[in-house]
Amino acid sequence: MDTKLELGEFLRNRRARLRPADVGLAEHGGRRRVPGLRREELAQLAGVSAGYYTRLEQGNSPNASDAVLDAIARVLRLDAAEQAHLYALARPAPATARRRSRQERLRPSVRLMLDAVGDTPALIIGRAADVLAWNRTGHALLAGHLDFDAPDRPGHRPNVARLVFLDEHTRGLYTDWRAKARDTVADLRRSAARHPDDRELAELVGELTMKSREFAALWSAHPVRVCDHHVRELHHPLVGRLTLYNEALVLPDDDRQRLALFYAEPGSSSAAGLRLLADLVAGSHDAPVSRVPG
Numbered sequence: 001m002d003t004k005l006e007l008g009e010f011l012r013n014r015r016a017r018l019r020p021a022d023v024g025l026a027e028h029g030g031r032r033r034v035p036g037l038r039r040e041e042l043a044q045l046a047g048v049s050a051g052y053y054t055r056l057e058q059g060n061s062p063n064a065s066d067a068v069l070d071a072i073a074r075v076l077r078l079d080a081a082e083q084a085h086l087y088a089l090a091r092p093a094p095a096t097a098r099r100r101s102r103q104e105r106l107r108p109s110v111r112l113m114l115d116a117v118g119d120t121p122a123l124i125i126g127r128a129a130d131v132l133a134w135n136r137t138g139h140a141l142l143a144g145h146l147d148f149d150a151p152d153r154p155g156h157r158p159n160v161a162r163l164v165f166l167d168e169h170t171r172g173l174y175t176d177w178r179a180k181a182r183d184t185v186a187d188l189r190r191s192a193a194r195h196p197d198d199r200e201l202a203e204l205v206g207e208l209t210m211k212s213r214e215f216a217a218l219w220s221a222h223p224v225r226v227c228d229h230h231v232r233e234l235h236h237p238l239v240g241r242l243t244l245y246n247e248a249l250v251l252p253d254d255d256r257q258r259l260a261l262f263y264a265e266p267g268s269s270s271a272a273g274l275r276l277l278a279d280l281v282a283g284s285h286d287a288p289v290s291r292v293p294g
Helices: 003-016 039-046 050-057 066-076 080-090 108-116 136-143 160-166 168-173 177-194 199-211 213-220 269-284
Strands: 122-125 131-134 229-236 240-250 258-263
Touching (some): 003 066, 003 080, 003 177, 039 050, 039 066, 050 066, 108 131, 122 136, 136 168, 136 258, 136 269, 160 168, 160 177, 160 199, 160 213, 168 229, 177 199, 177 213
Antiparallel strands (some): 122 131, 229 240
């Protein structure tokens, strides 16, 4: 992805969110040519020249100081996740030729960890939102309509973002699908900033932009937020309504692969629903909770 274009889009989007009155500037009569703050107004409030800010927004100031970026973040009222995103876009890694990224693999101990969590629904998510592995209960919770062994086939792995935007089962699973969709796009935005030369990630964004108008609209809004913990409301076709905590934990030394876990409040109807789902899975399969290749 072109980080210069991404930086410009991000800053313009965040400028458009603010009115002059929001930052203490007088609004004079007459129609404004641009929504939100003008470049000149933002530059003045951040204490930099209008020309310098314009070059930054165009991606032509790769050596912007911490003080300048912090001042711009303050004026734009960026939260911690948005500020980190600004830094990632303003200071991209040295450009390299876009090529196919190395195939993501799991350490054998990570597969064993999926067995170790027992009946707790769990899956491993890669840098471009591919499902690299899941245990039996995680598969049954999120994608029982798919082949359990699908994550073992590189190039045909289930992808969280594709499921959210292109799969009717997944759309019906989340009670608040729009919130899940926004979080999915925000997560992809952060991943794209960290891996600007990842070809698979760029192809995924292009595919979803073409196939889903909802994705395209959300992507253009440039959402950025930390998406590592949530409370999700699900309506599961087998066990009904579930209120689940969802935590995504970054694994060490694995290119930001994440372990996603789903669990319920002890003693709740949702905990009973997860136990029922685990019983249904156990009754349908004699195999271990997750398959560890020899």
